[in-house]
Amino acid sequence: MAAEDSGVDARGEDRARTRHRPPLETGAGGDEPGGSLAADLRDAVDGDVRFDEYTRVLYATDGSIYGAQPAGVVFPRDTADVRAAMAVAADHDAPVLPRGAGSSLAGQTVGPGCVVLDLSRHMDAIREIDPDARCAVVQPGVVQDDLDAALEPYGLQFAPDPASSNRATIGGGIGNNSTGAHSVRYGITDAYVDECEVVLADGSLVHTRDVVLDGPEWDRIVSKDDREAAIYRTVRALVEDNADEIAERYPDLKRSVSGYNLQKVLRTDSEGNRVINLSKLLVGAEGTLGVVVEATLSLVTRPDETALAVYCYDDLLEALAAVPAALEREASAVELMDDEVFRLAAESAEYAEYAEPIPDGTAAALMLEFDSEVVDDLPAAVDAATAALVGEGAAFDSIPAFEPAAQDRLWKLRKAAIPLLMSMDGDPKPYPFVEDASVPPDELAAYVEGFQEILENHDTEAAYFAHAGVGTLHIRPVLNLKDGEDVEKMRAIADDVTDLVREHNGSFSGEHGDGLARTEFNPKLYGPDLWEAFQDLKSTFDPDWRMNPGKVVYREGDPTDVREHLRYGPDYASLEPRTALEFDDEGGFSDLVELCNGCGTCRQTDGDVMCPTYRATEEEIATTRGRANLLRAAIGGELDPEELYTERFQSEVLDLCVGCKGCQSDCPTGVDLAKLKAEVKHQYHEREGASLRKRLFANVDHLASLGSAFAPLANRATELPGARTALEKTLRIAPERTLPTFRRETLVDWFEGRDADGVSETRARGGSRVASEDATAGVVLFPDTDTNYSNPEVGKAAVEVLEAANVRVTVPDLGPTGRAAYSEGLLETAAERGRELLEDLDPYLERGWSVLFVEPSDAAMVVDEYRSLLDDDRVETLAANAYGVCEYLDERRLDEAIAFDESATAGTPVTYHGHCHQKARGADHHAVGVLRRAGYPVDPVDSTCCGMAGSFGYEAEHYDLSTAMGSLLREKLETSAAERTGDDGESVVAAPGTSCRTQVGDFEGYDRPAHPVELLARGLESG
């Protein structure tokens, strides 16, 4: 199936990552940590080999409750590298663990002492797409959403849709036999993996595919005297010899991912041949049998349209009892949510709006999705379901949703369940260890009744949600795993649930796999004969039992124990550092660090803001998770606690976080790394002192004020021969960057001098052109450093627009908010600036005036950062009265009173890049609304941080990373421009952030973008 033959572009190995990835300094250097194993690996493979302690911490955990350090990590570039690494590991008798995104929930990717093969970094190519044959050939590291994006133009998709698909890799999906909400219709991954290239434990390469038993190919394979022949002979014998036991023990379910797939490896094909396909065995093997280096996947067509309906019940068990009736309706998804999910959503700022449609008294709800590939008439299908579930059933209400936006909101509510539960404060948390058992749907109600009894017996509780249609519910008992008694309780609950699952003909795992959490119980689930077959199977593929040991199957005498290798066990204790910032809302510094559960959402490759540094580098150390893991290791004693205050920790872990606050809003549990970074940097400066450069950047307003006083001379100074080199040498400022220039007349000067412009003295005071008696409101426009000294036209535009809305504006001479100092971790300076500003704003706040910002990072500083920086009652008053200019106009709809010249605005398509600090406050939509009402056609791009981030982009050592992040934004801007070629006028880019405008202005072929208020001012009707 050559790509050329299929009529689509060949997708070579470098396709997936065309962007420039800046090399990061990592701790991999030094004196060859890892001894001769690491040295031999370095000799044998092209990709990086890292055995340093940071890397070991970064790869010690996944999305589960487990944690244990591997020996080191290899980043193979290709199949040859994987083979070479496996051969070296075999020579050293070292265990090996293949890994994708590490989002597993049962500890599959936690391997003490293993050599981890990170296949996500380089081996992520989509090699071929054949739309006619509906299949694709991919490397294991490709992210599922990236594959789906590439398939979309062909109307195709990869059917299994785990909720983690925005970072989960195909290799990991194969390892875990993943699936998602649509498994009712599509089943699980094993149905879609047709062929694999697999590297075995000894480094040999095997191609698995359909082989007709006793046909010529079979004879050729088994006639050899090698590992492949032994595997084929053994697997066939094991399956045939245990046929009765397999029929008896494997439950007849859409989802069963416990144990090895013995029930699927032999089948009769459409021509009546008995066929063996070892690919089916590799799916769900959790990396214990070999490393998949390439897979041929079959694809399905995408439905054109879908409809949703939510059915509300006043009793959980009644909702569950209705599942069989729901399944008769030809739904492609049947999902469950309970009142705990609704309660948590209603209490959360982010999800409350999604829970609004759910009526009071709903104890549980079933959500049914219908798609146009299965049913011809979507409204009729919903009506029929409503008649069955409400008319004839026990549901008391229904919420139909036909519009994509309405459906999207309901799916968001359903998918919010895990994040909402995991963001629970404090040590007791709803932990995953029995969270995905699967039973036949008609047993579900009885199973849940039994589960409730188990929870009662163990004096704990849980929430219930997920894939009711396939009998898989996510039930996470609330435990404190730092307490030894609760660890024992966990095992006892797991044991009881295994019995319950057996009683109801189910599988202990219907979704997340065995890993360290469930392997212990496989002998009970499958019985002695099949357990022995698992062991024989393992010995044949991996005679020395070195592939991901202890998962799916264990060796006699070396059992897997659900209680071992816990990330937070009874022995875990963390330091609670004394902090300058307030961490009460988060329960303390360490609680905020420990909120990271390893889900890996910060490795998402598109959408939202979090985490730009990972997207630009694809390095685990540059994820929010990586930073949180290293912080936890330091406060938890895995690293020396003093490590926090080393230069290495600062430069490799903290300095690369750009403080965009993306994680504050996008991390499902709210790990606010920007805040943690500011605190640790502060403590570092307290001990070691801050560098001259840091102090200069922290007080950039002083520099700007000087620059303005000596403008235009000061601007020319940086153009003098040798000036840039001197700046690079002394302050390490990137020579490639355009430096800011300064205006002699500041915004404040301009505003004060306005009365002289012929405006009547009686109507204006202090530069305002709206008299107080005529004004709808009074506001302070904050003169931030850039607007005041470098770009006053932005402030002038804001004044003009606000006055057009009849708002009385004043622009007092105010000091900075302290944002620059905060970003540098100079918290005392930041606090001092904050206190001064509060003092200066006090009279205006007392008068009930609002404070408006054109710079989003300053708005976020006073609304958000001041709360933990300053102990002053006025902070809340300021936060309640602080707005971005567009936010202020939009919330009050003041712009509706402004006359815009639509003949000018309608012809200017705008591509809008919101600031990440605005996004963190959920305030980036305001400018879009106002610009649209002014007549501009606006395309808000779903972009991450621009990469400039205050001083970050100016720093020579961060220039490459900054421009790599910038290139992500540039891609978005270009896509938007390309999609809008139909628009008549010339497209412009608008961005409220100073940093973003500087970054885009430095792109080749781009002008410095406009601030949205400048566009609004340009659009005002003259006269």
Ligand SMILES: Cc1cc2nc3c(=O)[nH]c(=O)nc-3n(C[C@H](O)[C@H](O)[C@H](O)COP(=O)(O)OP(=O)(O)OC[C@H]3O[C@@H](n4cnc5c(N)ncnc54)[C@H](O)[C@@H]3O)c2cc1C
């Ligand atoms: C919030 C959240 C929601 C989730 N939702 C779902 C869901 O809806 N459905 C679902 O099924 N799962 C879900 N998961 C679990 C997990 O995300 C999926 O199983 C996912 O497919 C794993 O992909 P990964 O790249 O992270 O794999 P990893 O975790 O890195 O690896 C998974 C397993 O595959 C093995 N492996 C990796 N690469 C290879 C390879 N090339 N060859 C052989 N073995 C390999 C590993 O050794 C490991 O045993 C969820 C997890 C989280 C945190």
Ligand code: SF4
């Ligand atoms: S930082 Fe947040 S998104 Fe990233 S792994 Fe941790 S919990 Fe998940």
Ligand code: SF4
């Ligand atoms: S603040 Fe931004 S760069 Fe830093 S960890 Fe969070 S998302 Fe990543």
